Amino acid sequence: MGSEPEPEGVAADATDDPPAVELDGVTKRYGDTAAVDDVSLRVREGEFFTLVGPSGCGKTTTLRLIAGFEEPTAGTVRFGGESVAGVPPEDRDVGVVFQNYALFPHMTVGENVGYGLNFADPPEGLSRDERVAELLELVDLPDAADRDPESLSGGQQQRVAMARALAPGPDLLLLDEPMSALDARLRERLRMQVRRIQSELGITTVYVTHDQEEALAISDRVAVMRDGTPEQIAPPRTVYREPSSRFVAEFVGDNNVFAGRLVDVEGDGESDDAPRTAGVDVGGETLRVAVGEANDTGVAPDDRLTFCVRPEYLRIGEGESRLAATVESAEFLGETTRVTLDWGGRDLVVRTRDPLSGEVVVGFDPEDAHVIGIDEE
Amino acid sequence: MSDASRGAGSRRTLREQVARRLRGRLLTALAVVTSAVLVAAFYYPVGTVLIEAVVVDGVPTLAVFAEVLRDPFYFGEFARLFAGESPLAVARALLAPDRRLGIVGFTAYQAALSTVASVALGLPAAYLLARFEFPGRRTLRSLTIVPFVLPSIMVAVGFVATFGTNGTLNGVLAGLGLPPVDLMFTLEAIVIAHAFYNAPLVARVTTAAWESVDASAVETARSLGAGPVRAFFDVVAPQVYPAVLTGAALTFVFTFGTFPIVLALGGFELATVEVFVYRLVRDLSYAEAAALAIVELVISLGVLLAYLRYEARNAVSSRGVRPLPRKSLVPDIPSLREVLPRLGLAAYVVVAGVVFVAPIASMVLASVTGGDGALTLDHYRFLIDRQQTGAAFQVRPWPAIRNSLAFASAATLLALPMGVVVAVLTTRRYRGRKLVDAAAMAPLAVSGIIVGLGLLRGLVFGVEIAGWRFAATGAVAIVVAHAVAGYPFVVRTVAPGLEGLDRSLIESARALGASRVRVIRDVELPLVWPGVVAGAAFAFAISIGEFTATVVLATGADAYTMPVAIERFIGRRLGPATAMGVVLLVVTGLSFVVIERLGGETRGL
Numbered sequence: 017m018g019s020e021p022e023p024e025g026v027a028a029d030a031t032d033d034p035p036a037v038e039l040d041g042v043t044k045r046y047g048d049t050a051a052v053d054d055v056s057l058r059v060r061e062g063e064f065f066t067l068v069g070p071s072g073c074g075k076t077t078t079l080r081l082i083a084g085f086e087e088p089t090a091g092t093v094r095f096g097g098e099s100v101a102g103v104p105p106e107d108r109d110v111g112v113v114f115q116n117y118a119l120f121p122h123m124t125v126g127e128n129v130g131y132g133l134n135f136a137d138p139p140e141g142l143s144r145d146e147r148v149a150e151l152l153e154l155v156d157l158p159d160a161a162d163r164d165p166e167s168l169s170g171g172q173q174q175r176v177a178m179a180r181a182l183a184p185g186p187d188l189l190l191l192d193e194p195m196s197a198l199d200a201r202l203r204e205r206l207r208m209q210v211r212r213i214q215s216e217l218g219i220t221t222v223y224v225t226h227d228q229e230e231a232l233a234i235s236d237r238v239a240v241m242r243d244g245t246p247e248q249i250a251p252p253r254t255v256y257r258e259p260s261s262r263f264v265a266e267f268v269g270d271n272n273v274f275a276g277r278l279v280d281v282e283g284d285g286e287s288d289d290a291p292r293t294a295g296v297d298v299g300g301e302t303l304r305v306a307v308g309e310a311n312d313t314g315v316a317p318d319d320r321l322t323f324c325v326r327p328e329y330l331r332i333g334e335g336e337s338r339l340a341a342t343v344e345s346a347e348f349l350g351e352t353t354r355v356t357l358d359w360g361g362r363d364l365v366v367r368t369r370d371p372l373s374g375e376v377v378v379g380f381d382p383e384d385a386h387v388i389g390i391d392e393e
Numbered sequence: 394m395s396d397a398s399r400g401a402g403s404r405r406t407l408r409e410q411v412a413r414r415l416r417g418r419l420l421t422a423l424a425v426v427t428s429a430v431l432v433a434a435f436y437y438p439v440g441t442v443l444i445e446a447v448v449v450d451g452v453p454t455l456a457v458f459a460e461v462l463r464d465p466f467y468f469g470e471f472a473r474l475f476a477g478e479s480p481l482a483v484a485r486a487l488l489a490p491d492r493r494l495g496i497v498g499f500t501a502y503q504a505a506l507s508t509v510a511s512v513a514l515g516l517p518a519a520y521l522l523a524r525f526e527f528p529g530r531r532t533l534r535s536l537t538i539v540p541f542v543l544p545s546i547m548v549a550v551g552f553v554a555t556f557g558t559n560g561t562l563n564g565v566l567a568g569l570g571l572p573p574v575d576l577m578f579t580l581e582a583i584v585i586a587h588a589f590y591n592a593p594l595v596a597r598v599t600t601a602a603w604e605s606v607d608a609s610a611v612e613t614a615r616s617l618g619a620g621p622v623r624a625f626f627d628v629v630a631p632q633v634y635p636a637v638l639t640g641a642a643l644t645f646v647f648t649f650g651t652f653p654i655v656l657a658l659g660g661f662e663l664a665t666v667e668v669f670v671y672r673l674v675r676d677l678s679y680a681e682a683a684a685l686a687i688v689e690l691v692i693s694l695g696v697l698l699a700y701l702r703y704e705a706r707n708a709v710s711s712r713g714v715r716p717l718p719r720k721s722l723v724p725d726i727p728s729l730r731e732v733l734p735r736l737g738l739a740a741y742v743v744v745a746g747v748v749f750v751a752p753i754a755s756m757v758l759a760s761v762t763g764g765d766g767a768l769t770l771d772h773y774r775f776l777i778d779r780q781q782t783g784a785a786f787q788v789r790p791w792p793a794i795r796n797s798l799a800f801a802s803a804a805t806l807l808a809l810p811m812g813v814v815v816a817v818l819t820t821r822r823y824r825g826r827k828l829v830d831a832a833a834m835a836p837l838a839v840s841g842i843i844v845g846l847g848l849l850r851g852l853v854f855g856v857e858i859a860g861w862r863f864a865a866t867g868a869v870a871i872v873v874a875h876a877v878a879g880y881p882f883v884v885r886t887v888a889p890g891l892e893g894l895d896r897s898l899i900e901s902a903r904a905l906g907a908s909r910v911r912v913i914r915d916v917e918l919p920l921v922w923p924g925v926v927a928g929a930a931f932a933f934a935i936s937i938g939e940f941t942a943t944v945v946l947a948t949g950a951d952a953y954t955m956p957v958a959i960e961r962f963i964g965r966r967l968g969p970a971t972a973m974g975v976v977l978l979v980v981t982g983l984s985f986v987v988i989e990r991l992g993g994e995t996r997g998l
Contacts, residue, residue, distance in 0.1 A: 112904040118897035135906030
């Protein structure tokens with residue numbers, strides 16, 4: 017654990033174009049504590065890139081470093097390959113939307129949206145009023161121009177803030193938890209709208225959220241941050257299915273994480289029928305997990321293996337590895353029931369459609385397990 | 394310009410970039426101008442005076458200080474301590490009945506008494522305002538700001554009209570067949586006048602703290618088993634008493650440096666340090682005056698610093714989500730526990746009426762009462778008549794009124810931009826901010842006499858810089874002195890608004906392309922505008938009522954103001970003094986209305 021950021025995040029874009037945003041060894045210290053610690057990442061042109069993590073992980077500070085509200089203690093921020101060190105926020109051509117929207121309360125909605133046009137000409141030769149109308153149209157508030165921001169609902173304010181940020185035609189859109197003050201249902205609707213607008217404009221976007229579900233739903237790529245450093249930078253599916261660390265495995269979605277000593281290795285993985293699997297001794301029970309091809313993953317007996325099995329892959333009475341457990345509690349969530357089981361003193365989480373009680377046997381196949389880490393003895 | 398951003402930054406022409414850079418520096422430029430004004434109007438003049446205490450005939454010396462410290466006239470028995478006697482002997486002498494306190498000792502003594510009186514009068518008011526609901530509560534709460542704008546010389550007039558030999562108190566006593574009392578020129582009169590001034594301050598800060606106690610904290614304590622009294626002492630009191638201490642510390646500092654009230658109500662017989670500094674200045678003993686003023690400053694700052702350290706350690710930043718519910722003044726259940734506090738408050742209201750209402754009412758009454766006791770407008774007529782008949786050397790009322798209004802307007806115009814710039818600078822986050830704050834607030838702590846004297850000798854008598862002679866008229870110097878005295882109040886009304894502004898508003902504007910200064914113009918000032926107007930009203934009121942520096946600068950000049958005129962009238966003709974006091978009351982009352990309507994919660998005060 018505490019692994020290096022996935023190489024994918026940095027090296028994967030092999031194109032010759034410089035990344036829209038690049039952080040190169042960026043550190044931000046406040047006194048003795050590093051809010052952002054040696055972060056390197058690249059955001060591609062037109063990409064929707066999300067920083068996600070628990071509070072205090074440095075995601076907002078990272079965004080503020082990109083916006084220019086903070087200057088890094090060490091390292092370089094580049095836009096399109098050029099350092100922006102010392103460039104004040106007003107000269108960075110970024111649009112920022114804050115959690116509380118920060119609409120100017122003494123201006124109308126139209127004046128808010130048009131404010132940035134005091135400092136930049138509207139794109140495409142539009143007049144100021146035309147541009148404001150265009151943006152309000154884009155966020156589905158065509159008649160709001162003369163209204164007072166405080167008369168709008170939270171969701172409407174959020175959209176005005178979005179329109180205001182986009183009006184001057186910025187190169188980069190920065191969103192700092194723009195939906196966390198809204199209720200769950202509205203949030204889901206708005207995030208689709210945000211994503212639609214982003215795709216329509218093709219604007220490079222950096223999005224900050226603590227909500228992993230939102231991050232998975234909206235992003236092209238996600239950086240899961242912890243203690244000022246990205247633990248994994250990858251597309252949502254990869255982050256969910258192949259977490260690179262125990263932290264990522266447990267932060268993104270529900271998970272069952274196991275750790276134990278490797279007992280044996282079977283198969284060579286060269287035919288699909290017989291994947292190469294390892295037997296792992298977890299609490300006296302040998303569980304079989306797929307470990308990939310021999311030349312990919314060097315495993316030897318007595319290594320300590322950490323792996324995870326998502327709740328939806330734990331099936332009742334099925335699977336190669338079986339775990340006899342007792343139902344501890346159940347939460348009815350609507351489409352599924354989330355059941356917590358006690359398996360020899362460890363908690364397991366499964367999702368079922370039918371209610372469970374008493375003694376149950378759950379199981380999984382080797383391919384359903386994802387190996388997070390191998391510590392050689 | 395290789396570090397320019399990739400987007401429009403590199404597309405901008407060189408000229409636009411240079412213009413942007415310059416605008417980026419505008420805040421710095423404003424800060425430099427403000428600092429220059431502060432140095433010219435405060436630090437330099439005050440410095441030239443204070444330096445006299447340690448430089449005699451061009452030679453640095455501590456002799457003047459040593460003399461002052463060892464003089465029993467100033468320090469009483471403590472002087473022997475500074476002279477090298479053993480602390481034990483001094484302590485014994487202090488316990489003896491015939492102890493001498495000296496002027497400094499007396500000043501501290503009356504300040505301590507005044508503080509006790511102010512807290513004693515202020516706390517019941519806070520209890521009433523914070524815990525009870527009644528018609529006029531909001532108005533009453535707002536009125537606690539009034540002392541800040543009431544000129545102290547006017548308060549003195551009110552006290553003479555109330556407690557003087559022919560005052561209303563003696564009138565009432567005579568009506569009741571009781572012997573008259575003479576409170577004039579007694580310590581009691583000074584202490585009561587100080588309480589008039591400072592008890593509302595104690596009440597104000599305490600009420601604010603009491604109101605911010607979260608009801609759910611009290612309810613939690615109650616649900617955990619604490620009775621109402623226990624809950625009060627465990628939950629409410631710890632949040633309230635730092636505020637009481639704030640009020641007490643400020644009261645002590647204010648009353649330690651008191652001047653017009655003691656001058657008018659105590660005379661030189663009951664002189665405090667500030668009064669004696671004034672006397673030394675009049676006698677042209679500048680070195681001794683400067684040394685004494687430094688001693689005064691050190692003591693005041695010492696108290697203030699000790700308090701600030703305490704405050705920093707004990708800062709409770711709990712914002713009451715839900716304040717305690719207010720009780721009705723009419724008890725629901727006629728139990729002893731319900732009735733007793735209300736009876737206490739009723740008794741308090743009578744005392745408060747005598748202390749707070751009587752002086753103002755007496756002043757208004759005296760201004761329309763002739764020598765024969767009949768109602769008359771003679772005193773007001775005199776304000777205009779005197780002008781035609783008065784000799785040139787006499788203080789004439791009309792010029793005083795005109796001067797006051799002109800000076801106050803000019804001082805406000807100067808104080809406003811200074812205050813706003815300092816407020817902007819002290820609400821930014823950077824290293825050394827506290828130092829800037831302290832340097833900018835120093836005018837509040839330094840003796841007005843010294844500021845006046847410094848300006849008199851520094852600006853009015855002129856300075857020679859590089860062969861050029863700079864001299865200002867007395868009027869200009871007065872305006873500058875008033876602006877220096879008033880702008881900290883602008884800072885105090887504007888800064889909380891700026892501090893409370895959502896930082897993301899500013900950052901949004903900047904991300905949209907606005908420069909630092911442009912954000913101040915477009916976003917910050919419009920949002921804190923009520924505070925700016927309230928600050929202007931404060932500055933105006935402070936200037937109208939300023940006495941200490943003015944009396945030094947107006948000496949001999951034609952630039953006297955209403956407070957100075959009142960002080961001249963007060964000994965000889967109470968009628969005109971009260972009439973002019975009423976004029977001051979009206980002007981400051983209007984300022985109060987502006988502050989109240991727009992300033993809202995000026996918690997910084």
